[in-house]
Amino acid sequence: MTSPKDRSRSLAEELTALRYADLSEQDVEQTQKLILDYMGVAFGGCDLPWARALREWAGRFEATGRAGVLGSRMRVSAHIAALVNGATAHGYELDDTHDASTSHPGGVVISAAFAAAAQSGAGGEDLLAAIVAGYEAMARIGMAANAPEGMEAGFHPTAILGGFGAAAAAARLYELGAEGMLTAWGHTLSLTGGSMQFSDEPTGTMVKRCHAGYAAMNGVLAAELAAAGLSAPQRALDGKYGYIRLYGRHPAAEKLEKAAGAPLEINRISLKPYSCCRLFHSLIDGLGEVTDGYAADVDGIRSIHVRGPQAIPDQHMLRRPSSVMAAQYSLPFVVGATLVFGPRRYDAYREDRLDHPGILAVADRVEASADAEIERHFPEHFGTAVDMTFADGTTRSATVLDSIGTPARPMSIEDVKAKASGLIAAVDREFDVDRLHDAVVGLGRDGRGSVEDLVMTDKRNPG
Numbered sequence: 065m066t067s068p069k070d071r072s073r074s075l076a077e078e079l080t081a082l083r084y085a086d087l088s089e090q091d092v093e094q095t096q097k098l099i100l101d102y103m104g105v106a107f108g109g110c111d112l113p114w115a116r117a118l119r120e121w122a123g124r125f126e127a128t129g130r131a132g133v134l135g136s137r138m139r140v141s142a143h144i145a146a147l148v149n150g151a152t153a154h155g156y157e158l159d160d161t162h163d164a165s166t167s168h169p170g171g172v173v174i175s176a177a178f179a180a181a182a183q184s185g186a187g188g189e190d191l192l193a194a195i196v197a198g199y200e201a202m203a204r205i206g207m208a209a210n211a212p213e214g215m216e217a218g219f220h221p222t223a224i225l226g227g228f229g230a231a232a233a234a235a236r237l238y239e240l241g242a243e244g245m246l247t248a249w250g251h252t253l254s255l256t257g258g259s260m261q262f263s264d265e266p267t268g269t270m271v272k273r274c275h276a277g278y279a280a281m282n283g284v285l286a287a288e289l290a291a292a293g294l295s296a297p298q299r300a301l302d303g304k305y306g307y308i309r310l311y312g313r314h315p316a317a318e319k320l321e322k323a324a325g326a327p328l329e330i331n332r333i334s335l336k337p338y339s340c341c342r343l344f345h346s347l348i349d350g351l352g353e354v355t356d357g358y359a360a361d362v363d364g365i366r367s368i369h370v371r372g373p374q375a376i377p378d379q380h381m382l383r384r385p386s387s388v389m390a391a392q393y394s395l396p397f398v399v400g401a402t403l404v405f406g407p408r409r410y411d412a413y414r415e416d417r418l419d420h421p422g423i424l425a426v427a428d429r430v431e432a433s434a435d436a437e438i439e440r441h442f443p444e445h446f447g448t449a450v451d452m453t454f455a456d457g458t459t460r461s462a463t464v465l466d467s468i469g470t471p472a473r474p475m476s477i478e479d480v481k482a483k484a485s486g487l488i489a490a491v492d493r494e495f496d497v498d499r500l501h502d503a504v505v506g507l508g509r510d511g512r513g514s515v516e517d518l519v520m521t522d523k524r525n526p527g
Contacts, residue, residue, distance in 0.1 A: 071321065092192065101335055110491055112156060150280035157389070164212075165205075168226075179280070188506075202230075260379075333471070368450065379393075397423060445466055
């Protein structure tokens with residue numbers, strides 16, 4: 065039944081009214097950090113097979129618009145750029161996470177915002193405010209629908225939530241007002257989709273990389289359809305057959321509203337230092353604790369027992385993954401890769417590592433179980449515990465609720481720059497990361513910085 069209060073409209077009006085001037089210094093710096101992280105992850109992923117395939121596909125649309133495709137010199141229509149860039153940014157399990165909605169906003173919202181801003185000619189301040197609005201929409205809608213429980217039912221949050229965040233950002237940059245944003249959400253509702261089936265099959269997993277791209281594309285397309293005058297439902301979020309009713313599991317529609325004194329959702333984002341499923345990041349930190357900084361001899365480890373949310377034993381125990389994504393979603397493989405190569409070796413999940421004997425030997429010693437106490441804190445805290453037993457019979461244990469990169473243990477912008485440098489160097493050692501950093505931190509400052517500088521930062525981009 066439709067709720068008496070039109071929360072869809074209230075949220076659209078709030079996000080439309082948000083201005084750059086309303087953002088605190090901390091909000092601006094946090095948004096710039098998120099953009100820098102996005103750029104590093106996206107540029108660093110430009111040479112991955114799925115990114116190359118999408119760029120080749122996008123070539124048929126060259127010169128159809130003003131939006132840039134990362135890793136190339138192409139200009140295409142905004143929704144095409146949003147698709148390719150979103151999939152590229154989501155391509156190696158390193159994009160940011162909003163824990164409470166178990167979604168990855170950066171690859172979706174920033175891709176859509178860059179594309180729409182390039183198409184519309186919007187400046188840096190408008191771009192920043194649109195990105196903040198997109199994160200806010202995606203996060204609040206996900207919390208209202210109880211996205212973590214929806215994921216257990218098979219809905220991938222990034223794919224099914226993302227279009228609404230992308231549409232919010234694009235609607236602002238196209239200056240559609242609250243009515244236009246509502247119409248864009250109405251179109252997004254009918255475009256929404258995204259199954260977790262990729263997590264249950266060892267092959268065909270490239271589609272998961274596309275989920276952020278699909279969402280970014282759908283949001284931009286929905287805003288463009290709204291701008292073209294095509295009508296759509298105005299209560300796409302809380303209507304009788306709206307998003308929350310269709311996709312929510314024990315939903316709480318009141319979470320569409322910002323609680324008094326609550327920070328903007330950009331400040332509740334976790335960044336990922338490790339290139340694997342976000343569920344495992346606290347485990348990786350715990351492995352560092354029980355091995356004195358990953359210094360233990362792996363041959364001297366008898367067994368590894370991991371405890372955490374029910375999703376880990378239910379969905380993440382594939383021992384012989386046959387694709388990069390399956391490896392990044394496999395708890396045993398991630399443990400093996402971490403202990404053999406170290407936690408920040410992004411190449412540990414390459415195709416040629418999938419049959420690495422050292423990784424697989426460790427993987428075969430890994431077991432997992434659900435822990436009710438850790439589950440109680442999920443998803444506000446993506447915690448895990450690890451018990452490692454050594455050949456001499458001793459056991460060391462660690463419990464980590466908040467991993468490195470979470471709001472409780474944040475990465476600095478210098479940490480993010482170092483992450484970007486490592487990722488991009490693997491693709492193009494001559495890429496000017498300092499210039500990228502300067503362009504990002506200049507965005508919105510006294511009118512300096514432009515979308516053009518960010519999307520096509522360096523003529524030596526790969527591709």
